[in-house]
Amino acid sequence: MHIREATDADWASIWPFFHEITAAGETFTYPTDVDEPTGRAMWMVRAPGHVVVAVDDDGTVLGTANMYANKMGPGAHIASGSFMVAAEYSGHGVGRALCTYLLAWAREHGFRGVQFNAVAASNTRAVKLYESLGFEVMTTIPEGFRHPTLGYVGLHIMYVRL
Numbered sequence: 001m002h003i004r005e006a007t008d009a010d011w012a013s014i015w016p017f018f019h020e021i022t023a024a025g026e027t028f029t030y031p032t033d034v035d036e037p038t039g040r041a042m043w044m045v046r047a048p049g050h051v052v053v054a055v056d057d058d059g060t061v062l063g064t065a066n067m068y069a070n071k072m073g074p075g076a077h078i079a080s081g082s083f084m085v086a087a088e089y090s091g092h093g094v095g096r097a098l099c100t101y102l103l104a105w106a107r108e109h110g111f112r113g114v115q116f117n118a119v120a121a122s123n124t125r126a127v128k129l130y131e132s133l134g135f136e137v138m139t140t141i142p143e144g145f146r147h148p149t150l151g152y153v154g155l156h157i158m159y160v161r162l
Contacts, residue, residue, distance in 0.1 A: 001094065003101050006051040006064060011040055013061035014053070017086040018043060025148045027126070028082070029118045029155075032148075043082075050105060054085075054094050062089040065098040067105055070115050079106035079114045083126075095126070099133055106162055113161045120145040121154035134160045 006014070018039055025032040030042065044051055049068035053061045067081035081102045085094045106114050114135075119126060121140060131137075135158040144155025 001054055001056055001062060001097060003052050003054050003097060006044065006053045008044075010053050010061055010064075011044060014043065014064050014084070015039065018064075018084055020087065021084050025146075027120055027123045029145065043084075052098070052101060054097055062086055062092075063094040063098055065102055067102045069111075070117070077110070077112045079109070079111040080117060081114070095129055096133070099129065103133065103160070103162070111162060113159055116156070116158040118145070119156040119158050120147065121156055122147050122150050127156065127158075130158050130160075136160070 015036055019034075019036070022028055022030045022034050022039065023032050030039075034042070043064070043066055045066045045068050049066060051066045052064065054063045055061055063083065063085035065081055065083045067079060069076040070078045070080035079102070083095050083098045085098075103114060116130065116135070119130065121127070122145070127137070137156045138159045140154040140156050142154055143152035145153050147153050
């Protein structure tokens with residue numbers, strides 16, 4: 001597996017798992033009925049943001065990440081980002097590789113930390129991964145995320161200082 005900058009042509013490979021993940025409504029605060037053009041505009045952030053794909057030796061897209069300044073102006077020194085991994089590659093280190101890439105990108109671009117604004121507390125695999133990479137739960141918004149089967153669960157704000 002290697003990680004490279006995403007191209008416009010990669011969207012055709014990203015969209016199927018992007019759609020599956022957002023439609024499930026279990027992990028992202030995106031609309032569950034997001035259409036393809038809207039999804040593309042939301043995910044494929046433009047410079048100075050950055051979008052990457054994790055691919056195997058055959059070029060198959062396994063997952064993707066986007067990264068950008070969390071806020072503008074006086075808050076622009078903190079990065080943020082999101083990750084999506086195709087279901088069939090979940091548990092194979094793709095998410096870890098993408099998050100590690102984001103951390104390196106943020107350091108390289110002079111960010112002082114990385115903040116994840118909305119990590120569903122029920123997404124325990126992601127929380128565990130982020131914590132293993134140095135992130136801490138800074139606070140949890142009680143009932144901040146409406147999970148489709150679990151109901152209202154906490155929504156973490158997670159942070160790591162670089």
